[in-house]
Amino acid sequence: MKIDIVSVFPEYFDVLNLSLFGKAQAKGLIEVHAHNLRDWTHDVHHSVDDTPVGGGAGMVMKPAVWAECLDELLGLEPADATPDAAVDTATDTAAGKPVLIFPNPSAPLFTQRDATELSHADHLLFGCGRYEGYDARIPAYYRAQGVNVREYSIGDYVLNGGEVATSVMLEAITRLIPGFMGNPESIVEESYTGEGALLEHRQYTKPAQWRGLNVPDVLLSGDHGKVDRFRRDEALTRTNDIRPDLIEQLGCKALDKADRKTLMALGWEVSGEHPRRRGK
Template sequence: MKIDIVSVFPEYFEVLNLSLMGKAQDKGLLEITAHNLRDWTHDVHHSVDDTPVGGGAGMVMKPEVWAECLDELLGLGAPAQQESSAQAEAATMQPPATDAHGSAAAPVLIFPNPSAPLFTQRDATELSHAGHLLFGCGRYEGYDSRIPDYYRAQGIDVREYSIGDYVLNGGEVAVSVMLEAITRLMPGFMGNPDSIVEESYTGEGALLEHRQYTKPAVWRGLKVPDVLLSGDHGKVDRFRRDEALARTNDIRPDLIKALDCKALDKADRKTLMALGWEVSAAHPRKLS
């Protein structure tokens, strides 16, 4: 997977050379390049922002700087400068770049945005199959809203995601979060691929993961549940499944509501009923 990141602080992404992400680059699974947006400016101050149209606090990142950068990284030719807007709209774009094997890279352009839909495990799974991801990190009051609109009109797959109900100083942290979630799902990234199978939010009928323990069996007076020491794998699996259902019920009942009752086994139904759910319909319903 080819990953390009555009930021006014590209040095922030040196952290991606550590741990599993660094090993994935060494193995050739990932090719990550962080670019400085200011490299596409032409003024002495390398300005990337301007005052908001209509007034207001803060500064907004300028579309013309982003456009020069994105046109180059996406393999698009800049629209010809025409005297009329009609001619400008009719200007043709160069074909997209190809990957190392000569096939279309099919880039996905992603902007973190606190006003956008929430980034989920399902999004991470989908994007883990992409050949080329290009992330744009906003700063200040954000980027001009015409930027994603323009590139969608050029046929680019443009995504805007929020990582939670809070606001950050810039998109760099959000991009790092999304990259961790996406790349760890790539074949060959994790040393043991089975370690992601039962994680929270994973797969259809996603639940929060059960709690985890290691040795010693007793630590500072706190004991590992006896069933986990029993050696009975069936009982262990059932205990973990029941705990996942119980934790999800307590913390994220919305995930319980989304379960398909037809996919639940008899033991699942019994556990959910004990937790106060009615399971005879298409999806569980919380009893008052």
């Protein structure tokens, strides 16, 4: 996978040379290039922003600078927008074309499903906004040129720029590339993973007793069936307590008898298509 990142602080991404990400680059699984947006400016101050049209606080990143940068990285010639050329982003990820991604706190939430889909792309290009953000015509223009453009938020909060959000998304995406993780089985039961995603059960290591706190006895029993059931029940319970919205997305037909028993004890009806809170 080729990864291009555009930022006014490209040195921020030196961190990608560490740990598994660094090893993946050394193995040739991913190729990362961080670009300084100011390299595409032409004024003495290397300005990338201007005041917002209509007034207001802060500064907005200019479309002309971004366009010169993105045209070069995407191999496009300048052209007027042609809206009819916009791609269907739901089907175009694996077509060998680049995916252009802008972190944006006002965009749809980035999920594990998005990470899984994007892990199959050949080329990701991230544009890191700053200040009050980027001119809205930038993603609109590239969609109209037929580019697969995504805008994502990583949560209900605002950061100073898109660099942190880009790092978060990159880690979620690249760890799903075959060969990235040392043990691929480690991602199978993780939170939010797969159909019927739940929060992961709690994990423990040795010693079995530490500062008056004990590992649950069942995990020491050697009975793999009981261990699996304990972990599944804990995943259901934790999800019920923390993210009940994920319980509501489960398919009742995919639940086994023990799952149904656990959910019913937690106050769910499991006779329909999806679980629902008793009394709702």
